[in-house]
Amino acid sequence: MIREPTHSQTRPHRPGTYGRNMTTTPPPATPGTPVSDASAVSAVSARHLTKVYGSGDIAVTALDDVSIQFESGQFTAIMGPSGSGKSTLMHLLAGLDSATSGQVLLGRTDLTALGDNELTKLRRERIGFVFQSFNLLPMFTAYQNITLPSELAGTSPDQNWLDTLIDTFGMRDRLTHKPHQLSGGQQQRVAIARALSTRPDVIFADEPTGNLDSRSGAEVLSFLRRSVRELGQTIVMVTHDPTAAAYADQVVLLADGKIAGTIESPTPESVMSGLDALRTIDQTAVAG
Amino acid sequence: MLRLTLHQMRASAGRLVAAGIAIMLGTAFVAASLLATATIERTTYNSVSSSYSDADLVVVASGGLTDDELASIAAVEDVDAVHTMALLGAEASGPSRTEYVTLGGAAPDSSLESADLAEGELPTAPGQVALTTAVAERLQVGIGDEISSSVEQWEADPDSPDGGTSQSQTATLTVVGLLNEPDAFLFNRASALIEPDQLSELLALARGGEPAHYELTLALAAGADLEEVRDAVGGLVDPSAHVRTVEEQAKITTAQLTGNDQIMTVLLLGFATVALAVAALVITNTFQVLVAQRTRTLALLRCVGAAKAQVRRSVLLEAAILGTLASIAGIALGSGLVAAGLAVLSTLELDVPIDSGLTLSPAVILAPLITGVLVTTAAALVPARMATRVAPLAALHPMEGRDAPSAGRARAVLSTALLVGGFGLLALAMVVVRSSGSDSEDTILLALGVGLLGGIVSLVGLLVGSVFVVPRLIRLVGRLAGQGVTGKIAIANSVRNPKRTASTASALLIGVALVTMMSTGAMSARETLTNELDSRFPVDLSVATGESLSDVQISAVEGVDGVTESVLLSQRDVDAANEDGTSTWLTVAAVEDGELQNVLRDPAAAQPEPGIVVVPSEMASWQGIEDGDRLSLSGSGPEAGSTEVTVTARVTGLDGMVALLDPATFAEFGEVAPASMLWARLADDANERDAVRSVQSTLTDLSESVEGLQAPEISGAAVERAAYGQVVDTLLAVVVGLLGVSVVIALVGVANTLSLSVIERRRESAMLRALGLTKAQLRGMLALEGVLIAGAGALIGAIAGLLYGWAGSTVMLSSVAEVPLMVPWRDLALVAAVALVAGLLASALPARSAVRTSPVAALGVE
């Protein structure tokens, strides 16, 4: 596990410093560059996203003018030191919180223009979530938990799709079990199946392996990857585990509320060195 | 430990406040009851002592004092004046009216005069009178006018069949003064004052020389030794008489007069007990949750060396502090309510002089305070024990997601035993009363005792067993009604912690059961009386005069809203010779105009036919007539012919002293007199009480405005029903209002439980919100949860209350008549509506805080 460096809000932003250390070329959607109005619409994109918590003396800029896009059918991991704004970015992308300024687009829908009820409706129809813990309703069975989003929307789930999911995740003989009868890994598999059940445009996962042992974690991550590879889903995952990030197609590095680089086809080693580079900057900043 | 306790209290302030409100309402109830009683007592005391004016001494002689004794008391040294408080009934006549007045004597000394002069002066010589303004107005006299008063004079005469003769003694009196109206609160108030010597004379006449003075007030000379005079006067009168100061006497009289109020205090305190019991349930609930939430802290404390006893003391201390604060607030609230009530009453210009100040005696403050603290602390005993059971190891384990343990087998057995036993006793009480058939008071008291015991035992059984019944009921109702995932979640949530849900519902159960019991009982009582009345009175409304009814009166009655049908009857007296040789006379009536069956409620009881005379049972037993007797009726009085008709008596349960004949037979006794009786039927949907009232007022107005019209006698089933109904409804309203307090407390409990659930399920709600649950759906879920909990309590309470009501009314009323087992649907619907609305209301605040939680809360770790 990486020891996350403490960060300082007043540290100057020096974009060029770590670019040379990247092992890969910049991704097609270059972080920080203006999002083009190309006909190929990204699954999710953010434009000049800024989030400030609090005001006055205690104001904290958690996100500072972030522009980024996530393509359909991609598995992206967001990494960065603690307090770098990973969770904040994900909350804004998922319509769970509102931005101070900037725009979030889900497909062609501008989330920042929506009210709470519209956002809620959008979440249950077009976005899936996997949380670190407290994922399932304890009084419902695994199957009831999987169909929860469509039930909330009042629609009937697509049975063929559900069957596919259940078989892909090997949950068939666990469907009538209550959460407390399942292991942590199994619970997380149910949560992923639930997130996929409505075929959302994108799935957000916040530290999905944070509460799991490494074996269950690996299992869950490979299921996430299979969702993308075999079922064509789009997943954005926040993690601070380089091994977990290595399952993704690409890694976006976040530092101090800004995009600090991306890593294509990551391996644990490349992710580790990317993070090391961030830490170096950090130490440089502290030293300087 | 105290510092820690206070710190924890601050942390859970919101929850404690909600629990505190429950105790506050309970203690407010106790305080208000005590205060109201104290106020009534003081008002009575003031009235009593003011009737003695500024007297120095009061002489009370139950055997009465003679005029001579009066004179000898007046002769005692230092006695300035003696005033008799004797009263005498008399008829007073003005120019056009006669009125019954109470004569009293004007006091010989102004310090003894309790009457309040409005105008003129008090009588100082025989032949003078002072009247209250109201009497003067009714007699249409003023100062300077004359009235005549007549007193019945009684003379014993051993030869007279009545043991004496009475003769009327008339005097002419000149009005010299007008008096303000005396307090209507008490006895002892004269409506006409005359000179004391004249009063003594009249008293002597009326009582035939018997001692007539039962109470005297004395004014003493300035500087007199009270004790010396008291002894001197005491020596002059019979040892059974008392010489007391006004204060002493007023205290004694007040105690006698307010003796009945003790019953009211006991009843009020009974209701307060119910409210406190419900509050105790709410408190227990709250503390259990607080302990559960603090498990971590408690375990940590135990880890670092806190002893079990310290943990328990900490919880109990918290309860005691809460109880103290809430009780003080309750006392303030109760006093405020009583003060507000008194302020309103004093603006109403009642005849009763109400002192709008509060009587805050130590008892009024200490009793609710001690009760409140004790109840709160006692209610925290179980949670405190729970707290001591927290193992130090619990600090090391994560707490979330642990389900509450389900209730044990012993509890199930106990509650079944209590329920079977309790309802068994209730049934036994009903069987005892029904089968014994007698109306002996002992049987009823025995049954009442057995029934009461059964009721309490079964209620305890319900409370103990609610943990099994309530969740099952909620699931059942949920399965029947619950569609959609939010419904399913709400139902699952409401039974997640069966014990908490059950005790929350139980708090409501108690109030609802008692309210339902009362309304069922009231309905049975009303119905029993109605059946009784229907068979006793042939018709809803009967209007009768000694002479004939005038057309204006007839059309006035027929014109009243709700009066549908009416018939006119004519009456006459006939001689009746029974075949067994006895003879008597009867008042018989027959229809003169209209169809009898149109107005009869129970045709069988009153339908005369040729050859039959219908005789009310009371009249029959009075006249020695039995059902089936052959009676020869012949006209009585000078104008009667020699007609003789033989009829068979049919004795029915009718009320009254008038027998019924068919018109043809009736006409055989000579010319039929104009109708003197009107029978009317009220429409089934008419407001009986309004109709009766408007008939009464119309006829009274007529008799006052039209010269020579007698006010007729109005009777009938509707009149009786209206009177009983009013009493029953008023009592019911008062009782339900009082029980309502416990329902309100229970609702505080529901709101409390819901807000605890909201806090406990914060992350779960946030997750649901993230998954697409709208704010409205979240609110709806909580509302449903509230409604389910409240509904379960209300449903069980209503069923139990219905059974209690049936048992109670059977036991208490079956000596009067067969008691029908009624279901008060309207009241039940009302209870259901209140429960539903209450559940919704109780969920409002918790829901507000729930929807404020951002869905983001689901994502992070603590």
Ligand SMILES: Nc1ncnc2c1ncn2[C@@H]1O[C@H](COP(=O)(O)OP(=O)(O)O)[C@@H](O)[C@H]1O
């Ligand atoms: N609700 C909040 N109120 C105030 N500051 C917050 C809040 N949430 C996050 N922050 C701050 O915003 C910054 C980014 O936080 P976060 O997005 O949680 O970082 P990460 O998930 O990368 O650890 C941090 O400095 C954090 O203290």
Ligand SMILES: [Mg+2]
């Ligand atoms: Mg985070």
